[in-house]
Amino acid sequence: GEDVEQSLFLSVREGDSSVINCTYTDSSSTYLYWYKQEPGAGLQLLTYIFSNMDMKQDQRLTVLLNKKDKHLSLRIADTQTGDSAIYFCAESPGYSTLTFGKGTMLLVSP
Amino acid sequence: NAGVTQTPKFQVLKTGQSMTLQCAQDMNHEYMSWYRQDPGMGLRLIHYSVGAGITDQGEVPNGYNVSRSTTEDFPLRLLSAAPSQTSVYFCASSYQANLANYGYTFGSGTRLTVV
Numbered sequence: 001g002e003d004v005e006q007s008l009f010l011s012v013r014e015g016d017s018s019v020i021n022c023t024y025t026d027s028s029s030t031y032l033y034w035y036k037q038e039p040g041a042g043l044q045l046l047t048y049i050f051s052n053m054d055m056k057q058d059q060r061l062t063v064l065l066n067k068k069d070k071h072l073s074l075r076i077a078d079t080q081t082g083d084s085a086i087y088f089c090a091e092s093p094g095y096s097t098l099t100f101g102k103g104t105m106l107l108v109s110p
Numbered sequence: 111n112a113g114v115t116q117t118p119k120f121q122v123l124k125t126g127q128s129m130t131l132q133c134a135q136d137m138n139h140e141y142m143s144w145y146r147q148d149p150g151m152g153l154r155l156i157h158y159s160v161g162a163g164i165t166d167q168g169e170v171p172n173g174y175n176v177s178r179s180t181t182e183d184f185p186l187r188l189l190s191a192a193p194s195q196t197s198v199y200f201c202a203s204s205y206q207a208n209l210a211n212y213g214y215t216f217g218s219g220t221r222l223t224v225v
Contacts, residue, residue: 008150033213042114042200042216043153088152097143097168098214102152 004101006089011107018076020104022089025070029091032065033098034074037086046074046087076106084108112136116201116217123191123224131186131220133201139215140206142184143168144176146197147219153200159184160206191224198222 003025012018024032030051035043049056049063049072056063062075076083086103093099117132135142143158145168155168159178173195175187184203188195198221202214 004152035213040218042218043202043214044216045213048213097155097158099155100145100153102150 003093003099004089004091006087006101006104008102009105009107011109012079014079014081014108014110016079018074018079018083018106018108020074020076020087020089020106022072022074022101023070024072024089024091024099026091026093026099027067027070029093031092032063032072033090033092034061034063034072035088035090035100037088037103039085043088079106079108081108081110114201114203114215114217116199116220118220119218120221121223123188123222125191125193125224127191129188129191131188131199131201131222133184133186133217134182135184135201135203135215136182137203137205137215138181139203140181142178142201142203143214144174144184144186145200145202146170146195147200148197156186156199188222193224196222196224 006022033048034046036046037043060077064073086105088103089101090098114135140161144156145153154170157176159165198219200219201217204214
């Protein structure tokens with residue numbers, strides 16, 4: 001079965017906030033990650049959160065973690081057209097391995 | 111630093127042919143891995159290595175071989191290409207100890223088509 005689940009598509013207008021949600025299954029994951037993939041490129045690490053944290057803020061990015069519900073979200077404030085990409089949630093069920101979700105395609109329209 | 115370099119960027123193979131996808135990193139990372147990315151499937155781990163001389167299988171290893179004779183290189187071999195192996199392949203590396211801080215560094219991918 002799938003370990004990490006995400007909605008597949010999100011469309012927002014420029015300037016709005018975007019919220020991408022993710023659920024994971026492995027409660028032993030120490031870190032949870034958000035990666036961004038632009039067209040034709042590899043993945044790049046956006047941010048991560050340690051499992052004993054509820055929230056992490058990094059400029060326009062806010063990560064919320066509900067460990068009880070195994071729910072992770074990524075909020076992008078003041079979304080720009082350059083934020084259009086695929087966003088992957090990932091958990092670390094084992095040392096040095098990551099399990100990725102299927103990715104959420106974010107489309108930002110002007 | 112070049113980071114993670116994958117070659118070739120594009121490849122077309124005929125069914126039954128073999129080939130090697132190259133991956134090299136110049137960051138002295140201990141950990142290296144291969145993923146394949148398919149539409150609607152996300153990234154799936156094929157093989158990984160925690161250091162030179164050590165490799166292990168991931169989620170979808172069948173039809174692929176790897177070896178890790180040096181820290182820098184982690185080639186992926188397709189033994190007998192099949193259309194089901196049409197995909198985009200990504201190599202990734204990291205410091206084992208600093209996985210959280212730096213995550214993985216990904217290559218730019220190899221787009222493989224098997225006809």
